[in-house]
Amino acid sequence: MLISLEWLKQYVDIKEDIGELENALTMIGQEVEAINIQGADLDNVVIGKIVEYGKHPEADRLSLLKIDIGEEENLQIICGAPNHKLGDKVVVAKIGAILPGNFKIKKSKIRGIESQGMCCSSSELGLGKESSGIIILPEDAPIGEGYREYAGLNDVIFELEITPNRPDCLSHIGIAREIAAYYGRKVKYPHNEIFESLEDVENNIKIEIEDKERCKRYSGRVIRGVKIEESPEWLKKRVISMGLNPVNNIVDITNFVMFEYNQPIHAYDLNKLEGNNIVIRSGKVGEKLITLNNEEIELNGELVIADAKKPIGLAGIIGGLDSSIQSETVDLFLEVAYFEPENIRKNSKKLGIFTDASYRFERGLDIDNVEVVLERATYLIEQISGAKIIGKAKDCYLEKAIKREIPLDINKLNKFVGKQIDAQDGIKILTNLGLEVKNSLGDGSVVVAPPLYRKDLSRPADLYEEVIRMYGFENIENKMPVEDITAGKKDATISLMDEAKEILAKIGLQEVINYSFIPKNVREIFHIKKEELMILNPIVETMSMMRPILSYSILTNIKENLNRNQNSIKIFEVSKVFEKTDNLLAKEEVHMAIGISGREERSLWDSKPEAYDFYTLKGYVEEFMAQVGIKNYKVERTENSNFHPGRAADIKIGKVIVGTFGEAHPKIAEKIEIDKERAYVAEINLSLLENYMRNKIKYERVVKYPEVSRDLAIVLDEEILVGDMIKAIEKSSNYIESVNLFDIYKGEHIAKGKKSVAIGIILRNKEGTLSEEEILKVQEKVLELIEKKYRGEIRK
Known part of the structure; x- marks a missing residue:
């Protein structure tokens, strides 16, 4: 979020310098990501007047100009823009100027003729987006004056990182409230006094909310006699400071008020609305809407704003092109509304349309502020365009929102903060933040009612945080708490996994870590007896199932390494596997998997590497079993169809099969696309094996008699x-x-x-x-x- 310091000063007194203000914003939780000082790159950029105008003799599209900048000699400048003429006042970058992007202005020759500077456009000065022409100034612009001083480009723009739970701070008034509360000052809200005609607005427009679940409030005004023209300089300056290009006075006002109050506004051309009706409804299947960005979308149940016959805007996201404000527009319908955040988020993501409006609506706005914002925008349109306001505002407010009430125990607050804060000081902080503190409940408790724009406050702990950040973390001394601390114990499952990893790493294997999600087609590759646990809404198709075995991941690792010419692969993974059960919780077990493939690396004088085989893997398995203290196990030929018949074996303790190892079945290797070498896999159920592992190590002294x-x-x-x-x-x-x-x-x-x-x-x-x-x-x-x-x- 961009915040203009000059704009911010309209709502709160700020005496602090930039560094102090940056620190204050950071301390109250509004992180400052960057500070941009406007006009910092405008040294040697001045106002000039074109006193001679001609064509470049070697290029029809270039102008050869003499420009008076108030110095002894006029500058000869070659310009390629199409929008200037003799007598125009322009912005000139003199030789030595360094424009944004480290663009240095030097004396140069263009088609053999010397150019002693450059006539500048807004984009070249970093003040707007790409434009086709240079800046043309009013006739009274003083020749020779620095453009920075003339244009008042002395603003400071703060770029803030606003957290998703604080949409109220996506505006200048929102940040003004924060600063005012921190310094104990008052917020100066805009005063709006409009003059309404005595006409009945019902004769001009009718509003109906059909979808009462997704639209809770919709307000609008009819405004006639609007003159669409360029915005005044102060308004253009505000819009530019937010990184936007000025469009016209009406569009610029709607953008201005949105960044002022954090409430999107939309203006429709009243004469393009059929039937003088506004209906908030679901888009019908097959209906189409051409949006302001000239993209046609087909509707299917999305919330829309419609007239008597057709949709004219996608509610809370973007308006329609057909009803947009154009140069010939004379009558307006001005809209301010409240739409349910979940619906806006869903539709914006579904259609892939993300706007400043949807960004705000999907985070939740202040439903009670709709009327204030409508009056503010109406006032500015009346003042700037001289329009006529027709009757009263039309307001459809379905169900008035009720402020939540939160009990606050001052004693618990002090215990949480770690410092004794006077009850009145705590209440004053909350009051300064705009929270209503009601009657005491006794025993040092009060009831606090947050304003509707503070949806993030719902419990006492939230109020503790408000007091702490405004009181100042730096004002709370560092004190170690006096507590009886008992040493913790590592979870048994984690201990088992850590022990297995340590052993496998010591015997010469490298650990791999894979996602617990695998593709659902693994069921077609492996014979899995467990009931698989599927993901309801997978991020991608390759992550649609919780893995019931580790072997797939290990074989995938082998394939990827072989494809990258790694010819000696000895890896392991220790992780959980999952199985669906009848209750809501999945069954989780810890498995260990070893993967071996390729050939043993040999020394220089023994250059023929020997391929790994079943016995290589068996050696690692036996060493692992020895390390965990298990001797009474049997290795028997397996009937597991995931392994090569005759080259695989089960590990049995009594009648319990705790694991299987051997060569992967050729068909499985083929489906996973392992074709360069044979792949060997061992998978052991550590959750089962844990029951047989020795917890104590028995030491024997070294036998002195020979073997x-x-x-x-x-x-x-x-x-x-x-x-x-x-x-x-x-x-x-x-x-x-x-x-x-x-x-x-x-x-x-x-x-x-x-x-x-x-x-x-x-x-x-x-x-x-x-x-x-x-x-x-x-x-x-x-x-x-x-x-x-x-x-x-x-x-x-």
């Missing part, structure tokens, strides 16, 4: 599960410390339907050194187990 290793190559039937065999071997003797699989071979010298499995067994006695006899006994026991239970034999 003994034995390697065995065993031929087994292909269908034998090696994992089960290894677990059985581990349990066969107390001397067996560990059993590791390091090779599986099929092919030459191995019978069809068989496989060769190489395992390493570590033996150790914690009480003494193993003898050769003890070692042989263990070895024989292992071979016997393999032969009887798993039909295996030593490879020869």
